[in-house]
Amino acid sequence: MNQSLSIFVELLKTLPNVAILYVFTILFSVPLGILGALAYTGKNKTVKFFISVYTWIFRGTPLMLQLMVVYYGIPLMKIGGYKVVLEPYTAATITFIINYAAYLVEIMRSGIESIDKGQHEAAKVLGYSYWQKIIYIILPQAIRRVLPTLGNEAITLIKDTSLIYVLAVTEVMKRTKELANIYYNITPYICAIIIYLVLSFAVDRLFKNIEKRNKVRI
Numbered sequence: 777m778n779q780s781l782s783i784f785v786e787l788l789k790t791l792p793n794v795a796i797l798y799v800f801t802i803l804f805s806v807p808l809g810i811l812g813a814l815a816y817t818g819k820n821k822t823v824k825f826f827i828s829v830y831t832w833i834f835r836g837t838p839l840m841l842q843l844m845v846v847y848y849g850i851p852l853m854k855i856g857g858y859k860v861v862l863e864p865y866t867a868a869t870i871t872f873i874i875n876y877a878a879y880l881v882e883i884m885r886s887g888i889e890s891i892d893k894g895q896h897e898a899a900k901v902l903g904y905s906y907w908q909k910i911i912y913i914i915l916p917q918a919i920r921r922v923l924p925t926l927g928n929e930a931i932t933l934i935k936d937t938s939l940i941y942v943l944a945v946t947e948v949m950k951r952t953k954e955l956a957n958i959y960y961n962i963t964p965y966i967c968a969i970i971i972y973l974v975l976s977f978a979v980d981r982l983f984k985n986i987e988k989r990n991k992v993r994i
Contacts, residue, residue, distance in 0.1 A: 779963065783967050787951055804877070808873070814888070835879060843940065843942055883922050884918060935972065
């Protein structure tokens, strides 16, 4: 019992790294995803093409590979004549933001395109500017419609944070492996499972409550 408790406490100590990565990813990827979706649904075909390529690359390749390219690959290139070396945690944060923004572009695009054209026409009749229409009419409805998908992405992000162990950043999975090698039993893995399940459950309940308060008929 004491051993299990000490293992659990050790794993909990790694949560700040996970939490910071989680929060930063959401804070930056959500606005980028929304802006990307708005640009994609616009009339500029060149912008639409580049966004399509961006989402294709980052949705079509493993996040672990992207982490290694950003951390190990970028230093091999000279940018502006300088060798750019990123700290492991910085590389992980940048990669997660870019990766999740790509997914959010597609999610928000589907939400925006699901809005009836009559809403756009109504905004025009009311004399709304483009940004007034987007902020007050289109985005609120689009976000409500994609809330279940956003909830799934939020839960997936919790699990994906375990991938930063490949950059030797201390997080739940890295510490779990270290403790398993020390104690040579399954207890660390069970503790890790409990932590991930609790975090996922908390996020799931949060989004379920938000959905209940923002029900819409599609």
